[in-house]
Amino acid sequence: xxxxxxxxxxxxxxxxxxxxxxxxxxxxxxxxxxxxxxxxxxxxxxxxxxxxxxxxxxxxxxxxxxxxxxxxxxxxxxxxxxxxxxxxxxxxxxxxxxxxxxxxxxxxxxxxxxxxxxxxxxxxxxxxxxxxxxxxxxxxxxxxxxxxxxxxxxxxxxxxxxxxxxxxxxxxxxxxxxxxxxxxxxxxxxxxxxxxxxxxxxxxxxxxxxxxxxxxxxxxxxxxxxxxxxxxxxxxxxxxxxxxxxxxxxxxxxxxxxxxxxxxxxxxxxxxxxxxxxxxxxxxxxxxxxxxxxxxxxxxxxxxxxxxxxxxxxxxxxxxxxxxxxx
Ligand code: BTN
Numbered sequence: 001x002x003x004x005x006x007x008x009x010x011x012x013x014x015x016x017x018x019x020x021x022x023x024x025x026x027x028x029x030x031x032x033x034x035x036x037x038x039x040x041x042x043x044x045x046x047x048x049x050x051x052x053x054x055x056x057x058x059x060x061x062x063x064x065x066x067x068x069x070x071x072x073x074x075x076x077x078x079x080x081x082x083x084x085x086x087x088x089x090x091x092x093x094x095x096x097x098x099x100x101x102x103x104x105x106x107x108x109x110x111x112x113x114x115x116x117x118x119x120x121x122x123x124x125x126x127x128x129x130x131x132x133x134x135x136x137x138x139x140x141x142x143x144x145x146x147x148x149x150x151x152x153x154x155x156x157x158x159x160x161x162x163x164x165x166x167x168x169x170x171x172x173x174x175x176x177x178x179x180x181x182x183x184x185x186x187x188x189x190x191x192x193x194x195x196x197x198x199x200x201x202x203x204x205x206x207x208x209x210x211x212x213x214x215x216x217x218x219x220x221x222x223x224x225x226x227x228x229x230x231x232x233x234x235x236x237x238x239x240x241x242x243x244x245x246x247x248x249x250x251x252x253x254x255x256x257x258x259x260x261x262x263x264x265x266x267x268x269x270x271x272x273x274x275x276x277x278x279x280x281x282x283x284x285x286x287x288x289x290x291x292x293x294x295x296x297x298x299x300x301x302x303x304x305x306x307x308x309x310x311x312x313x314x315x316x317x318x319x320x321x322x323x324x325x326x327x
Contacts, residue, residue, distance in 0.1 A: 063238065
């Protein structure tokens with residue numbers, strides 16, 4: 001363990017001021033070295049009070065998803081136990097795909113404070129301002145065929161919804177994986193994969209959640225379509241704690257899915273779907289399917305009823321629904 005981490009550990013376990021002399025002896029370094037590490041911690045967002053004759057006291061922590069800050073909240077076995085946390089990257093999905101090609105294990109998580117080329121579904125951009133929200137990709141290596149991989153987005157959608165509900169929000173899911181609050185989009189999921197003909201090598205589930213953006217932080221064209229935890233609840237979300245809750249929920253659903261398939265999560269998904277019983281229009285490459293949405297099937301396809309016959313299965317597309325955010 002580094003001197004910095006050992007120092008932080010000592011400050012965390014002390015419930016008042018901890019003297020510089022005691023810290024120096026405990027860590028086996030000089031008092032000047034203690035002071036230098038305190039300065040380093042402060043530069044990383046830790047608020048440390050120092051009073052001559054009394055020592056140091058930890059007053060505040062950074063709202064940054066570092067290994068240490070995430071680790072304080074993480075209760076998973078696998079997801080997030082290997083973390084790649086960076087200040088800026090193009091897209092966390094690309095970084096996770098690179099890690100996958102380099103042999104990174106299942107459950108590896110990539111988190112960035114900001115993305116310079118964050119992307120959404122259907123080639124859209126994903127606004128990724130620094131320090132406000134969650135931009136995260138989870139690397140999975142499931143035993144699935146390529147056509148089955150999109151089902152993982154449904155699990156992620158439920159996990160995001162559950163994490164947002166612990167912030168006191170009422171959440172809806174719009175197939176396949178837009179997460180909405182009050183008809184505005186609060187989170188999106190972009191699932192990408194590396195596959196052979198009949199086997200998935202790695203799946204990257206990219207998750208963007210608007211946590212602490214204000215309306216002014218959104219690009220003008222998004223202001224009436226997007227929302228955040230802060231806008232909806234009036235409270236800032238603790239980003240490391242939120243990320244840990246989301247990973248806990250995602251891991252739990254992933255384990256159940258691995259054993260029982262999509263049936264394990266279908267009820268949790270359907271309960272939050274804002275499409276059931278609604279008239280929908282699904283735009284696909286070259287065609288449009290219109291009809292009454294009657295849920296999803298056991299493969300995660302949207303079921304759209306167009307007449308008296310069996311509902312039509314829609315496996316991909318962009319859904320519009322009167323009054324809702326047009327993604
Ligand atoms: C969508 O709703 O269109 C999906 C948005 C997905 C955004 C996330 S942010 C983390 C990860 N990295 C990306 O470039 N995109 C996903």
